[in-house]
Amino acid sequence: MRPLIAGNWKMHGSLSEARALAGAVAEGKVQGAELLVCPPFPYLLPVQGALAGSTVALGAQDCHAAAKGAHTGDISAPMLKDCGAGFVILGHSERRADHGEDDAAVRAKAEAVLAEGLVPVVCVGESEAQRLSGEAEPVVAGQLAGSLPEGFAQVHGVVAYEPVWAIGTGRTPTEDDIAAMHARIRAELAARFGAAGGTLRILYGGSVKPGNAKAILALPHVDGALVGGASLVAADFLAIASAV
Numbered sequence: 271m272r273p274l275i276a277g278n279w280k281m282h283g284s285l286s287e288a289r290a291l292a293g294a295v296a297e298g299k300v301q302g303a304e305l306l307v308c309p310p311f312p313y314l315l316p317v318q319g320a321l322a323g324s325t326v327a328l329g330a331q332d333c334h335a336a337a338k339g340a341h342t343g344d345i346s347a348p349m350l351k352d353c354g355a356g357f358v359i360l361g362h363s364e365r366r367a368d369h370g371e372d373d374a375a376v377r378a379k380a381e382a383v384l385a386e387g388l389v390p391v392v393c394v395g396e397s398e399a400q401r402l403s404g405e406a407e408p409v410v411a412g413q414l415a416g417s418l419p420e421g422f423a424q425v426h427g428v429v430a431y432e433p434v435w436a437i438g439t440g441r442t443p444t445e446d447d448i449a450a451m452h453a454r455i456r457a458e459l460a461a462r463f464g465a466a467g468g469t470l471r472i473l474y475g476g477s478v479k480p481g482n483a484k485a486i487l488a489l490p491h492v493d494g495a496l497v498g499g500a501s502l503v504a505a506d507f508l509a510i511a512s513a514v
């Protein structure tokens with residue numbers, strides 16, 4: 271499977287910065303990895319324009335579980351599809367923390383994404399307390415069981431393992447710990463989806479930088495990265511992608 275390097279821009283940047291960043295990423299000559307950028311909702315269409323003619327994919331950072339309705343301030347999967355998104359990040363720990371999204375909510379959103387033929391990028395990951403108490407793997411296994419919908423494998427759904435304590439902190443798990451968790455996730459996917467589970471991409475996310483990308487991306491069952499802060503600097507994002 272081709273590694274995926276995804277940039278989650280979160281709630282950063284202005285419209286002109288988004289256009290410039292997308293344009294710079296689109297001009298990068300990266301071999302060996304698929305690139306994805308996920309700007310804030312209002313910038314999807316302008317970023318789509320800036321990416322035109324490139325192979326860089328466009329994604330969103332969330333969506334509502336319903337296709338339409340009286341949900342003020344929300345965005346549906348069909349709207350995202352209309353704006354050119356091919357991927358949707360779901361269940362990011364910031365959504366789980368800021369908006370109280372639980373596994374059932376994430377799964378419902380993933381169902382909505384599947385219904386549009388878009389690819390869900392479902393995020394899982396343990397807190398620092400859970401890691402320290404030895405619960406990291408069962409916690410992540412539980413999140414996978416609760417968050418991934420049937421049909422996830424058919425659309426080549428993506429799992430992003432993001433230890434909450436590594437996001438934006440400059441800290442990462444040891445390479446052994448990343449490898450162990452990715453192996454566990456692979457086993458869970460295979461148990462749930464059979465042979466297809468072996469072909470799904472598992473991204474690592476949490477303080478991925480140009481300096482640590484090569485080592486992380488070389489680990490078994492690490493099929494790419496979900497990059498936050500470093501995805502806001504085109505040179506850094508492209509350097510991470512080039513480390514594949």
Ligand SMILES: O=C[C@H](O)COP(=O)(O)O
Nearest residue numbers: 278437438476477498499
């Ligand atoms: O979605 C991306 C992650 O939350 C990682 O963010 P970070 O690279 O800034 O640690």
